[in-house]
Amino acid sequence: MRLTLILSLIVTFIAAVINPAAAQTMAAMDISFKVGEAERRAILVNEAPAGEIRPVVIVLHGGNGSAENQRLRTGFDDVARSEGFTVVYAEGTQWAPRQHAWNTGYLLRKQVGGADDIAYLDKLIDLLISQYRADPARIYMTGGSNGAMMTLVYATQRPQRLAAVAPIVGAMFSFDSRPIVPLPILLINGGSDNEVPIEGGLSRNELVRRNQAASYKSLEETVSFWVAANRSKSVPVVEQVGTVTTRVFSAGPAGAETVVVVDSAGGHGWPGSKSNRQENTPIQAFKGADRVWTFFKDKQRVPVPAHSVIGANENKGMSVPHNTMPVASKIQGEQSNRARAAASGIDANQDGMISRAEWLAAGFREQGFAIMDSDRNGNLSPQELKQARTRLEDRRTQPVGKRSN
Numbered sequence: 001m002r003l004t005l006i007l008s009l010i011v012t013f014i015a016a017v018i019n020p021a022a023a024q025t026m027a028a029m030d031i032s033f034k035v036g037e038a039e040r041r042a043i044l045v046n047e048a049p050a051g052e053i054r055p056v057v058i059v060l061h062g063g064n065g066s067a068e069n070q071r072l073r074t075g076f077d078d079v080a081r082s083e084g085f086t087v088v089y090a091e092g093t094q095w096a097p098r099q100h101a102w103n104t105g106y107l108l109r110k111q112v113g114g115a116d117d118i119a120y121l122d123k124l125i126d127l128l129i130s131q132y133r134a135d136p137a138r139i140y141m142t143g144g145s146n147g148a149m150m151t152l153v154y155a156t157q158r159p160q161r162l163a164a165v166a167p168i169v170g171a172m173f174s175f176d177s178r179p180i181v182p183l184p185i186l187l188i189n190g191g192s193d194n195e196v197p198i199e200g201g202l203s204r205n206e207l208v209r210r211n212q213a214a215s216y217k218s219l220e221e222t223v224s225f226w227v228a229a230n231r232s233k234s235v236p237v238v239e240q241v242g243t244v245t246t247r248v249f250s251a252g253p254a255g256a257e258t259v260v261v262v263d264s265a266g267g268h269g270w271p272g273s274k275s276n277r278q279e280n281t282p283i284q285a286f287k288g289a290d291r292v293w294t295f296f297k298d299k300q301r302v303p304v305p306a307h308s309v310i311g312a313n314e315n316k317g318m319s320v321p322h323n324t325m326p327v328a329s330k331i332q333g334e335q336s337n338r339a340r341a342a343a344s345g346i347d348a349n350q351d352g353m354i355s356r357a358e359w360l361a362a363g364f365r366e367q368g369f370a371i372m373d374s375d376r377n378g379n380l381s382p383q384e385l386k387q388a389r390t391r392l393e394d395r396r397t398q399p400v401g402k403r404s405n
Contacts, residue, residue, distance in 0.1 A: 028071070031088075033127060035120045042124055043067045043089040046080045048133035055085040055163075056134040057296065058124070060092070060143030060150050063101040063108055063208075067091040070147070073273050075289040083293060086134065090124060092117065092150070102143075102150035106173035106214045121154050125161055126355075140296045142166040144270045144288075145196065149173070152222075156229075159183040163301035166292040169268050169282075171196050171216035175225050182230040182256035186295040189219055190266030190283050191243075198262065223247075223260050231255030244285045259295060353379040 029044040048054035057080070061070035067089035071077065080087040092100040095111035103112040121141075128134035140163055143151040148170020155165045159179035166186040189196070194204040200218030203209045217225075227234065232249035239246045243265040249258040269275065269282030271291065355378065372384050 055138035060147030063146030
């Protein structure tokens with residue numbers, strides 16, 4: 001970890017030389033933690049001051065990148081400082097010196113082995129909420145290339161944990177996993193990308209193609225998937241500016257927005273960055289960080305849909321969505337408690353319990369969790385949720401002036 005700290009300091013020094021006034025606010029913090037037996041890390045920039053919470057943008061690098069490299073390439077530091085959010089550069093599994101990749105299940109499988117990147121991102125988000133003052137209702141994810149692919153995988157499996165996503169020059173491999181709730185998405189691709197062609201199929205880059213276990217889905221197939229999953233309107237509003245075409249599929253009833261941006265002149269790479277190869281120049285019509293934050297900044301994750309509130313304790317400030325228990329109560333008695341907890345949509349890792357981080361990530365109050373966590377073990381069981389609902393219903397039936405605290 002000493003080397004990673006040195007690299008972070010070098011990046012901060014470079015930033016200070018370029019913009020001395022921003023040196024202090026651009027200082028980086030290295031976050032280290034274990035996922036199973038694996039040591040994992042991320043770089044955090046522009047942490048919220050004590051007593052405040054901030055939106056967080058999680059940025060995922062490409063298949064031969066690193067957290068440091070993505071920090072230098074994307075320009076998110078400057079946008080985070082000017083717009084007042086925290087940016088976190090996540091890091092995949094190292095497979096060569098200074099090269100890391102994400103386990104999407106279909107690309108670079110030999111390099112990443114059995115890395116559990118869903119668990120990594122779950123734990124990273126938990127830590128950001130519990131220790132680094134992240135606003136649980138405003139956590140966003142973006143990534144380039146292999147990082148975009150991982151963003152898409154996480155978006156289909158954990159949409160309830162995010163406010164919006166923006167995969168850049170990426171693709172999907174499978175539509176088997178469908179998000180359980182709508183999730184605003186911005187898809188940005190280059191029409192001249194030969195590594196992840198928008199037509200789908202195999203990469204035209206031989207090195208990438210050799211490491212593909214499945215064909216890319218085409219961009220149009222992916223758009224159709226997200227328009228359906230998000231319950232977006234089927235007819236988009238289309239805007240053409242130069243080589244850039246933007247299609248906005250507005251949110252339908254109880255749905256989310258799907259936005260698709262294609263630069264016909266753009267190749268592979270982070271928008272606005274320099275080209276690594278002359279024949280595949282990234283999109284130059286706009287800067288990726290600016291375009292992504294413009295999409296993110298007005299999005300806020302809505303908690304698990306609530307048609308009503310099962311009760312409110314005016315003295316304690318506790319409010320619990322109607323469907324935390326009624327959905328579970330409809331499940332037949334022979335089903336397990338694990339199924340009941342998962343059915344609520346809050347139990348992100350489906351372990352049968354609702355952790356404090358999962359509760360906060362769903363947009364509920366810390367005080368409400370503390371009240372219901374009767375055994376003080378840091379988790380809510382289905383039984384504790386049921387007991388809380390029973391207590392609230394009992395309070396409703398008590399005459400005014402007879403209620404106990």
